[in-house]
Amino acid sequence: MEDWKSKLSGILAANPDMPAGDDAPAAHAPEEKPAKKPRLDIILDRKRAGKTATIIAGFDDDADIKEIAARLKQKLGAGGSSRGGEILIQGDRRNDVARILSDMGYTSRII
Secondary structure, three states, X not given: OOOHHHHHHHHXXXXXXXXXXXXXXXXXXXXXXXOXXXXXXXXXXXXXXXXXXXXXXXXXXXXXXXXXXXHHHHHHOOOEEEEOOEEEEEOXXXXXXXXXXXXXXXXXXXX
């Protein structure tokens, strides 16, 4: 029983016009999967001077946090901050934050 590599080399030898090696189409190259985004936790916090705040936690790195926080604050029309690997949005906006994060490609859960 011949393996597929030997069959392929026989086909390539019989057809010199067929591309081989680096000339081969990129469609057969293994596709790189995008980095998996972490699951985020959306928490309601009532310990901040009697006011409610929505906390988004669970980010792997701090690189995108500021950009995500800015987008959330803009879409929600609310204040907030981002530091320590968490995003704070003023008010109880858990459902709105979950919807926006899912539109951005993140999975989240409300705790």
